[in-house]
Amino acid sequence: MSTATTPAPAAAAESRRNVARDLFSSDRPYGVLLALIALVVFFSIKSDVFFTSANLQNIGRQTTLVTIMAVGMTFVIIAAEIDLSVASILKLSCVSAALFMNDFSNNWFLGAMVGIAVGAFIGLVNGLLTTKLGIPSFLVTLGMLGVAKGIAFVITDTAPVLVDSRPFWAVFYEGSIAGIPVPILWTIVALIIGGVLLHFSTFGRKVYATGGNATAARYSGINTDRTKILCFVFTGVLAGLASLIFTAQGHAARPDFADGLELDVIAAVILGGTSLFGGRGSIIGTLIGSLIIGVLNNGLVLIGVSSSWQIAVKGFIIILAVALSKRS
Amino acid sequence: MTTAQPLVDLRDITVSFGAVKALRGVSFDLRPGEVHALLGQNGAGKSTLIKVLSGVNQRDGGTVLVHGKETNFKSAQDSRDSGIAMVYQDLSLVPSMSVASNLFLGREPHGGTKLVRNRSIVHAAQKYLTEQGFPIKASARVGALPFAYRQLTEIAKALMGDIRILVLDEPTSALSAGEEEILFKTVADVTKRGVGVIYVTHRLHEVFRISDRVSVLRDGLNVGTHNTSDITMEKLVSEIVGPGHERMAQATLSVEEGDRRSAFRNESSESSTHAPVIELRGVKNARLNGVDLKVRPGEILGLAGMVGSGRTEILETMFGLRRADEGEVLFEGKPVRWGSPNKAIAAGVALVPEDRHEQGLVLADTIAANIAMPRLPQLTRAGAFTKGEANRRAKKAVSDLNVRAPGIHTKLQNLSGGNQQKVVFGKWLTPEPKLLLLDEPSVGVDVGARDEIYGIIRGFARNGCAVVVVSSELVELTLLCDTLAVIHDGRVTTCVHTSEVEGEERLHHLVQEPAR
Ligand SMILES: Nc1ncnc2c1ncn2[C@@H]1O[C@H](COP(=O)(O)OP(=O)(O)OP(=O)(O)O)[C@@H](O)[C@H]1O
Ligand SMILES: [Mg+2]
Numbered sequence: 001m002s003t004a005t006t007p008a009p010a011a012a013a014e015s016r017r018n019v020a021r022d023l024f025s026s027d028r029p030y031g032v033l034l035a036l037i038a039l040v041v042f043f044s045i046k047s048d049v050f051f052t053s054a055n056l057q058n059i060g061r062q063t064t065l066v067t068i069m070a071v072g073m074t075f076v077i078i079a080a081e082i083d084l085s086v087a088s089i090l091k092l093s094c095v096s097a098a099l100f101m102n103d104f105s106n107n108w109f110l111g112a113m114v115g116i117a118v119g120a121f122i123g124l125v126n127g128l129l130t131t132k133l134g135i136p137s138f139l140v141t142l143g144m145l146g147v148a149k150g151i152a153f154v155i156t157d158t159a160p161v162l163v164d165s166r167p168f169w170a171v172f173y174e175g176s177i178a179g180i181p182v183p184i185l186w187t188i189v190a191l192i193i194g195g196v197l198l199h200f201s202t203f204g205r206k207v208y209a210t211g212g213n214a215t216a217a218r219y220s221g222i223n224t225d226r227t228k229i230l231c232f233v234f235t236g237v238l239a240g241l242a243s244l245i246f247t248a249q250g251h252a253a254r255p256d257f258a259d260g261l262e263l264d265v266i267a268a269v270i271l272g273g274t275s276l277f278g279g280r281g282s283i284i285g286t287l288i289g290s291l292i293i294g295v296l297n298n299g300l301v302l303i304g305v306s307s308s309w310q311i312a313v314k315g316f317i318i319i320l321a322v323a324l325s326k327r328s
Numbered sequence: 329m330t331t332a333q334p335l336v337d338l339r340d341i342t343v344s345f346g347a348v349k350a351l352r353g354v355s356f357d358l359r360p361g362e363v364h365a366l367l368g369q370n371g372a373g374k375s376t377l378i379k380v381l382s383g384v385n386q387r388d389g390g391t392v393l394v395h396g397k398e399t400n401f402k403s404a405q406d407s408r409d410s411g412i413a414m415v416y417q418d419l420s421l422v423p424s425m426s427v428a429s430n431l432f433l434g435r436e437p438h439g440g441t442k443l444v445r446n447r448s449i450v451h452a453a454q455k456y457l458t459e460q461g462f463p464i465k466a467s468a469r470v471g472a473l474p475f476a477y478r479q480l481t482e483i484a485k486a487l488m489g490d491i492r493i494l495v496l497d498e499p500t501s502a503l504s505a506g507e508e509e510i511l512f513k514t515v516a517d518v519t520k521r522g523v524g525v526i527y528v529t530h531r532l533h534e535v536f537r538i539s540d541r542v543s544v545l546r547d548g549l550n551v552g553t554h555n556t557s558d559i560t561m562e563k564l565v566s567e568i569v570g571p572g573h574e575r576m577a578q579a580t581l582s583v584e585e586g587d588r589r590s591a592f593r594n595e596s597s598e599s600s601t602h603a604p605v606i607e608l609r610g611v612k613n614a615r616l617n618g619v620d621l622k623v624r625p626g627e628i629l630g631l632a633g634m635v636g637s638g639r640t641e642i643l644e645t646m647f648g649l650r651r652a653d654e655g656e657v658l659f660e661g662k663p664v665r666w667g668s669p670n671k672a673i674a675a676g677v678a679l680v681p682e683d684r685h686e687q688g689l690v691l692a693d694t695i696a697a698n699i700a701m702p703r704l705p706q707l708t709r710a711g712a713f714t715k716g717e718a719n720r721r722a723k724k725a726v727s728d729l730n731v732r733a734p735g736i737h738t739k740l741q742n743l744s745g746g747n748q749q750k751v752v753f754g755k756w757l758t759p760e761p762k763l764l765l766l767d768e769p770s771v772g773v774d775v776g777a778r779d780e781i782y783g784i785i786r787g788f789a790r791n792g793c794a795v796v797v798v799s800s801e802l803v804e805l806t807l808l809c810d811t812l813a814v815i816h817d818g819r820v821t822t823c824v825h826t827s828e829v830e831g832e833e834r835l836h837h838l839v840q841e842p843a844r
Contacts, residue, residue, distance in 0.1 A: 200712055200713060200715075201711050201712055201713055202704050202705075202707065202708040202711065202712070202713045203711070204713065205697065205700065205701070205704055205713050206704065208690070208693060208697065209690050209693065209697070209701055212690035212691070212692050212693050213686075213689065213690045213691065215686055215687050216686070216687055216688055216689055216690055216701075217690070217701065218668070218669060219647075219649075219669055219679065219681055219687045219688065220669070220673075220701040220702040220755065221668075221669050221670035221672075221673035221674070221702050221704075222670065222701065222704065223668070223670055279690065279692045279693070280692055
């Protein structure tokens with residue numbers, strides 16, 4: 001082996017660089033990282049409470065839903081597809097889990113499994129319709145946005161469904177391990193699983209190839225349909241997980257919440273440097289993108305921007321951040 | 329200045345891409361009415377130089393004079409407005425639109441209103457194509473055309489309008505002799521009108537056929553400009569590859585001089601006793617009308633034929649991209665019905681497709697990632713991608729094929745065209761396939777690399793791999809193959825041993841007028 005002659009420190013540095021390159025998949029989201037730092041500095045100056053550990057934990061908790069779903073969305077978008085139905089999957093998953101726990105068994109674990117299974121199933125349907133019928137995922141998931149939301153309304157009569165299970169609340173929202181609240185731990189779990197899958201597994205290679213050039217991927221023996229379907233299923237599973245956290249937070253599943261959340265999720269992914277055309281992106285980028293969304297949602301409230309202005313300012317800053325990252 | 333003022337005068341052009349110095353002070357000029365050939369190895373800087381002229385690439389230093397005036401084009405549109413027409417190495421057509429819409433893209437004729445009239449466009453385009461002798465239907469969708477016809481469409485598009493400078497970057501890489509003639513004729517026509525033509529190619533016989541002057545780039549420097557009549561093929565080759573490397577270009581010299589030296593032939597003849605690796609029996613589908621073919625281990629079979637004759641479709645059927653509606657495909661004696669390439673690849677089949685950008689590569693990905701792509705199942709341990717092994721294979725491919733790149737983590741979009749082609753080939757080097765299907769394997773590949781690719785193909789065959797080659801260059805087929813099958817209209821019309829073919833002429837005949 002020729003590497004035997006390489007001095008050990010150089011080799012170690014090389015492998016460290018390689019890991020860094022894998023994580024960022026050689027598209028460096030430095031531009032948005034700067035934008036995030038700038039926002040944090042700005043809000044810290046403008047508000048005394050912003051940079052306190054209590055508020056930072058707050059941000060973490062508030063960002064949980066967006067970050068977890070954005071991890072799945074990263075896969076879908078790298079595979080050159082889109083999922084507009086994530087917020088509706090969240091609604092249907094959480095009311096399914098809650099109804100199951102009320103009507104069949106109050107076992108928190110079974111309830112959680114039902115929520116996740118519903119998410120996975122909708123993801124599967126999205127994936128099958130997109131690949132096997134060749135309908136663009138934009139249309140499939142736009143339709144699914146309505147279908148899943150509608151069903152969630154019908155089966156609950158649009159009323160919240162209470163969940164009365166201490167262990168459920170504890171596992172998904174109220175507990176903490178070593179002082180870290182569980183929603184943040186769940187976010188970290190989702191990020192790690194997503195990061196390993198995307199950057200270190202063969203499946204990740206297939207996702208990049210499928211999104212980068214589906215024809216060339218097929219000519220290289222990659223089953224692009226299956227790859228895309230798995231991306232949708234993964235997103236569904238993560239939307240299901242997010243729905244459990246959302247339910248535990250309010251002690252109830254609410255079909256009338258989370259409207260428009262898919263836009264925050266997609267914005268987080270794109271802010272993180274993932275290309276809407278597919279083939280490029282990283283999990284670390286998505287984390288940074290989600291944090292920008294979270295910091296904006298939190299900071300704008302703290303400095304007293306009116307809620308109407310918040311929407312406009314958030315939109316403006318998202319455009320600015322993407323423009324910044326394009327230049328660098 | 330003694331002669332007429334040059335149309336284009338490039339002086340001391342320098343261009344770098346990050347650490348890569350693509351051009352290190354190149355001067356080049358083009359006179360009215362001449363064809364100036366631009367030659368050089370893959371990555372020498374030919375495409376970069378003409379992209380500086382067209383405004384696609386910005387120069388770091390040097391001056392560009394067009395019609396005697398210093399210019400600074402910022403975009404391709406600027407240069408187009410000064411009468412410069414370009415045919416890029418990698419096609420720039422919109423595949424979802426018709427030939428006519430592509431021809432008129434950006435200059436749609438419209439009546440008083442701003443509305444584009446589709447019918448009149450198709451009509452005008454068809455008239456133009458017929459006049460110029462292009463065998464293309466104006467209403468056809470570009471994405472559905474064979475690759476060579478897309479290349480012709482690109483040429484037709486460049487020739488439209490009032491052009492004064494025509495730049496052709498490897499326009500004939502997929503064309504066979506017949507289609508090449510159409511281009512040569514149009515080039516002769518425009519030069520009579522005083523248009524100057526810059527002609528980039530790796531097919532040296534074309535240089536002697538149509539050019540007046542020739543310039544050679546090596547490693548970003550202009551190493552010589554000559555009148556074509558003053559230079560020989562050997563001297564040209566040695567200038568391209570550099571002193572001391574002439575040996576590398578033996579196969580190219582043979583191809584260019586139409587000479588089939590036995591040293592380059594595959595001498596394994598005992599192959600005929602083995603059972604075939606793949607056999608097609610009366611295979612019919614949308615494009616094939618009953619194909620019977622056998623390829624034995626160690627045999628190199630060439631498929632000759634015109635564009636659209638079904639050569640590519642035969643390879644696609646062997647690779648599982650098309651099914652046999654009738655007849656059967658046998659792999660190692662057993663009937664198979666592969667519905668997708670992954671099954672074929674798992675069985676040991678490899679395909680180097682004809683369109684490297686569409687079918688061969690993920691341009692936004694790295695060399696290592698592209699080379700790993702067809703071998704992912706082997707590069708997986710417990711679900712994890714084994715990066716070390718993938719990198720080792722990529723390094724081997726890069727050095728075996730002499731790919732010029734800063735490293736294996738260079739993105740494909742930053743490689744020159746010929747180096748991209750080498751990577752498409754490099755995807756299949758490890759492990760060796762049992763059946764290697766090659767569709768125009770040496771498109772855009774330079775004189776030295778062609779030898780390396782031929783050597784690897786022969787090495788595979790010696791180890792028992794069956795090889796099927798499609799090439800528009802008949803000499804390449806006679807040089808490389810043991811047997812030749814002539815394809816016409818989706819069936820095999822003639823099958824001959826290469827040794828039985830006397831001269832290229834005869835083969836030419838077979839291809840053009842198939843025996844019944
Ligand atoms: N966008 C880019 N980024 C980085 N490097 C580039 C880029 N484009 C070209 N290069 C490098 O510049 C050099 C010259 O490339 P160029 O495409 O001009 O070669 P060429 O002579 O046209 O080769 P070929 O015969 O293969 O087409 C090569 O080393 C190539 O890798
Ligand atoms: Mg080139």
